[in-house]
Amino acid sequence: PERAAESYDRAVLVMRALREREARAAATGAPRPARYADAAGAGAAVETLRILDAVRPVWESGEGPVHELIRADLAGGGELVRTLAAYFDTGGDVTAAAGRLVVHPNTLRYRIVRLRERDGVDVDDPDTRLLLTLAARLATAAPPP
Incomplete structure (x- = not known):
């Protein structure tokens, strides 16, 4: 009991x-x-x-370019978050991620390049990649009841 x-x-x-x-x-x-x-x-x-349940409050109170990017994307429909989730879920396999999203691989590559050039977010940086992965998972995972 x-x-x-x-x-x-x-x-x-x-x-x-x-x-x-x-x-x-x-x-x-x-x-x-x-x-x-x-x-x-x-x-x-x-x-x-x-882990996601424990991290959620920390993420939600965070600041910085990754936080701003994710919040703006989610407010606009979440296309980038879905792209990142597919990209990370496939281990960075552009072709597999594009297949999941039903887009051309070049479209997915363009979205990733746009992150670097327009938003200054480097998915190759391990810390940034971890933040982006957590953000994508938190955005797609249902919060605890």
Whole structure:
């Protein structure tokens, strides 16, 4: 009984992980994943959600060029955030990311170059890439209930 709240919280994380996994599969045309799992079966997704939940308040209170860029993009529809999410989810594979977005690979390359030239955001810088990855994941992940 004393661990019931902890067990409930873990179950909620597993359900969120499964929903996100299903949404990603639908967005990419991948086969539909299993609709059930325990914490071990949900894998790293559960831990990732725990980290994203902890990072969310820090991100939301942050400032700087990456924060401004992401906030402006989300206010304008989030095309860049979707582009970054696809790009990072495919490990920087332009062709695969473009396929997920149903755009030409040159369109995706142009969007990434535009980040550097227009916005001064370098996706090759490890710290910037981490911030952009977190921002993209936070924007696409449902907040905790």
